[in-house]
Amino acid sequence: MYLSLAYSLCLTLLLNAQNIDSKRSRITVSGTSTLHDWELVTTQIEGVIRFNSLDSLNINQLEIKLESISLKSGTEAMDEKTNELLLFEKYPWIRFTMKDSGLKDQYIVKSRGIVSVAGVEKSIDLSTQFKMSKDSLCFFGEHKL
Numbered sequence: 001m002y003l004s005l006a007y008s009l010c011l012t013l014l015l016n017a018q019n020i021d022s023k024r025s026r027i028t029v030s031g032t033s034t035l036h037d038w039e040l041v042t043t044q045i046e047g048v049i050r051f052n053s054l055d056s057l058n059i060n061q062l063e064i065k066l067e068s069i070s071l072k073s074g075t076e077a078m079d080e081k082t083n084e085l086l087l088f089e090k091y092p093w094i095r096f097t098m099k100d101s102g103l104k105d106q107y108i109v110k111s112r113g114i115v116s117v118a119g120v121e122k123s124i125d126l127s128t129q130f131k132m133s134k135d136s137l138c139f140f141g142e143h144k145l
Helices: 076-085
Strands: 003-013 018-020 026-032 037-042 045-053 058-067 093-105 108-117 120-132 136-144
Touching (some): 018 045
Antiparallel strands (some): 003 018, 003 026, 003 136, 093 108, 108 120
C-alpha cells in the first residue's frame, strides 16, 4: 500500500502580505488500495506564510489548511468513502504547521512541521523546490506518507 502527498502552492507577493493563489495552487493525495490506485485533488487551500526575509526565503511562519471535504476524486462513491475515512464531521480540516525551515540551496527549502489528518498528528520533513518571480513565489514538492 502506498500514500503520497504532492503539492504546488503559489503565493502572490504584495507589499506586506503573501496570499495563496488558488488558481495556481493544488494539493493531491494519491495512493493504492487492494482494489485500485486512487487520487484526490483540491485547489481550495487556505494559509498564512510570513517571512523574516523574503530575499533569503527565511520563513517565520507557515500554516496551510484545507477542508477535508474539498478533496475530490471525480466519483461520488469514492468521495463519500474518503469523507467517512477522514472523519470530516469531527475533523473538518487537514493542516500543516511548520516548526522550522531553512534554505538548503538556491532552489530548495527544507522544512519540518506537523501534519494533522483526522485527529492524528505526524511530524514530517519536507524538501520543497521553489520558483520566484517579481510578483509570485511557488513551492513544489511531494512527500510519501
